[in-house]
Amino acid sequence: MDGNLCDGWVHSLSGQTLCITGKVLIDGEWVIRKDCREMAQQLGAGWKPDFSRKITVFVHGDLASQAVTDTHREYSKKLVRAAWERDRGYHVCVVDGDGFADLIGGHPARCRELQRAQGTDDHVLVLPQAGDGILGGPLQRHRVGRHDSGVLALDLAHLDKGTEAYESTIAALIDHLSRQDIELRGHARNAPRFDAGWSRDDEVFIAEVKSLTGASEDQQIRLGIGQVLDYAHQLQLARTFGQIRPVLVLEKQPADPRWTSLAEASGILLTWAPAFTGC
Structure with a gap:
């Protein structure tokens, strides 16, 4: 996906370059990052360990939609970086654990909306959306x-x-x-x-x-x-x-x-x- 374009959805893993953080809950089971990476690669996705402008989809595995990030944790810092890139016109799609599970199952995933916590530059809210899980x-x-x-x-x-x-x-x-x-x-x-x-x-x-x-x-x-x-x-x-x-x-x-x-x-x-x- 072009870094400047997003229709609100990640439609497929094929051709995407992923950065995955945390474990991901897939059908009731926690899956470690290494196994998530292997599943994504089988579906045509690339992978980078560190955040850069080569990343098109950032998978925040431990994200629970409503949570505020803890910037002392590595993957939370990456979420702040994704928001920073968006502020400068480069759109990085952010997908939570449920969205990644959807993509593995061949379904599109919602690109999550980000919002900075009021009065801070280093805390990012991932906004829940009506219809999540429905x-x-x-x-x-x-x-x-x-x-x-x-x-x-x-x-x-x-x-x-x-x-x-x-x-x-x-x-x-x-x-x-x-x-x-x-x-x-x-x-x-x-x-x-x-x-x-x-x-x-x-x-x-x-x-x-x-x-x-x-x-x-x-x-x-x-x-x-x-x-x-x-x-x-x-x-x-x-x-x-x-x-x-x-x-x-x-x-x-x-x-x-x-x-x-x-x-x-x-x-x-x-x-x-x-x-x-x-x-």
Whole structure:
């Protein structure tokens, strides 16, 4: 990645030059720096032991997002150096342990925002972001909805996977949110497999998207309500960062108006193309 350009994401380890500090927690296990380096190199990344302008991605393994650095520790000094380089127009992507685990798993990782602690030059805050641990990378147009196999005997693929109506609804939602400078994203690697999500301030919206063409409207809406309530409940139990707002996104306005009041009573935002009211 060019040191002056960043779209907010590290999309792949291939072609990156890494500087790794600390241990990294990957799927519940602490992995030492040497092993992290070997995994990254297998995916096409280079590595440098010391910080320089050859570094494109700085992996702060012991970072816990909200933590303030301790400048007496070597890797904390490197984080201060990354902020210093950014101040001078050279952008070094900073990835925490969760982000590195995502990259090892083939998922994009969020480039973390840095902020100097008030009144100091040698302490740097890595800012938490709404949706941490919930929202994954940017959602692409024409992405097919994925559901866990075996959950229902019903053929979900027949109802919405790969249908033109489903994909058109996703594309329209991307356009609608982009006009508000909001990025539509998929689910995080270890989060429930909701179809789409986004954040606004400290509120995190998780959505199930349902096409209604060629299917029973009642069946599709009931299914969507059950899914999105289940996803929201799982995230609330996990105490993830951000207030969870479940959303059911439909291809079009349902024929029966009762669904709006039912969704409202259940704490669900029910919306549909093309206006996506409430989103």
